[in-house]
Amino acid sequence: MRTLRVLLAGSAGVGHQDHQAEMYAPGFAAHPGFRVVAEMMDPAELARPDVDVVSVCVPFERRVEVVTAALRAGKHVLVDKPVALTSGECAEIAAVAAETGLVCLPAYHQRFHPAVRAAREAVAAGRVGLPWNAQADFLVAGGGPVWPYGELLNFAPYATDALHAIAGLPVVSVYALAGHVAEDAGGGGPEDLVTLCLTHERGMTSTVVAGRTPPVAGARGLSLHRYRISGSHGTLLADATRPGVVVRSEEAARTAWAGHGTVHRMLTELHDAVTGGRPAELGPADALAALRLVEGARESIATGGVVHLDAREETSEHAERAGTR
Template sequence: MSDTLGVLLLGFAGLGPDQDHQQDMYLPAFSTHDGFEVVAVAGDDAAGRTTAERLAGKLGLPAPAADLATALADPAVDVVSVCVSPERRADAVIAALRAGKHVLADKPLALTAADAARVAAVAAETGLVCLPAHHQRFHPMIGAARGAVAAGKVGLPWNVQADFLVAGGTPSPAGELANFAVYPIDVVLALTGQRVRRVFARLSTHWSDGGADDHALLFLDHDNGLTSTISVGRTRELADTPPAGLALHRYRVSGSHGVLDIDASRPAVVLRRAEASSHTWHGAGTVDRLLDELRAAIAAGRPSAPSAADAVHIAEIVDAARTSAASGTPVELSQEGSR
């Protein structure tokens, strides 16, 4: 395997009408990472092909392939960064894996647990890396907290409280449970290592015009008596938060011998002005660290962390939350679950 892996940027869509994580997040990170080189771009629909043609010219790359199969057959491509529309994402990821390519998949990996499970099965069958882009777990504060919990600094954890609230920006038509919940759920699972067995949820709409949920409150029962409460959603714009910026990203881990408070807005240089505040970070960001994990997993020939199987469990939790919110009753998850 070459020291530098060729990357195909596939698709430029997201859960929101103005989301383009491919160009806003992944392209900049791939462009500055020593382990990767963007060698091709492609779209899987008319809008995506138009964007791909424009981006190829801007980057000085060959014209995009006429179809997905041709793009995936390119021998210069080792990794596919998949950002096609969520309803087609699972099929695109499976096609890339079947073509022998490793995959970085935008969140969510799939819109349902059933589709996520299809992806995980192919990833396991092929032995290729399929990394869902749950990049918030790579925040340095989360990493430090994972080490502290694993070292027993709070004793045996019995509860986690999490707040993940975005201020401003365009609400997702799919609702913010589908849009954002993967991040704090993944962090709670990474912090504790305990799978979820029961879900009780409440969805609400406070200000979004489209009627989709803009806030979700999740009450989760995990293995070994652990519980967690996750508040996730989008608020109106706040004066001290950039548009679509994180207003709250924090966790409290309560254990038998102590409490660990994690504020993922720190460490940072905070500049406060009359009209707004800004956070300036020093060092690698979460998406850069995500690519470090992608490169390391490929080099070692191991599943990534998080893996496609992890994304299946998160999708199961989100599916259960939606069912619970509709019925007003808790939902039990399978004791077997996805491994």
């Protein structure tokens, strides 16, 4: 297996998160296809000749600058989620990725979960017929709020991206609700629970519940992660917390599986795309779709109405063209 050399750029994320230290650096170290060669101290290091891939977790105010600079320096990129805070910034990154033809993979690693992959294969094979409705639950027990962003930007895109991977049908409209369930939430803080009612192309509908709940006794992390797909010829239930073994310690309990986790599988896709000279399954267009959905949901929460994403995109693109004249 060809070894790709990795530069770690930054350690920032949504709120208190440090996915670089907690997920990506350990993931690269454990994967036989990668070797971490350095941590970025200066933007000039993006042009290092001994680097093939840059793992980007810089603060959002520098995200577009660093990702586009890495791409223009000839480096493939893994970008922490969300790729940017706005769809406009994400569109800038997508344009440079398309211009360079390099891999730019947003880290929505939950779509690589074996349960999600199995559901995707089953739907593609027609085992439930034509999908007409989907339900997704993505709930994490415990942990702190992600100031000032909230779980609409943090957790909900994991579920919506997985749904897109399973059904392959883009969202055209959204109605959203947001609230608080944790005891220490509220008081003007970011939402920790969101419900998204979505309409997809070809008339499929879906409901996504995502967020963070108070701690569950004896457990931590993902407490509910499942997808129910209803079709014209059957129903499929994919529970991403099973099969698994519950490992209990003095501090808490966690679920463990045999085999590789979602981050390892995502990095395998990154490696295969780079070494195979092909686009990655997951790219800037998927990140852009996720952010446009978040923005539409924000608008729906503010107005109390349904937001049509295609109309928002047309308005945004018209404004962008007008601004360049």
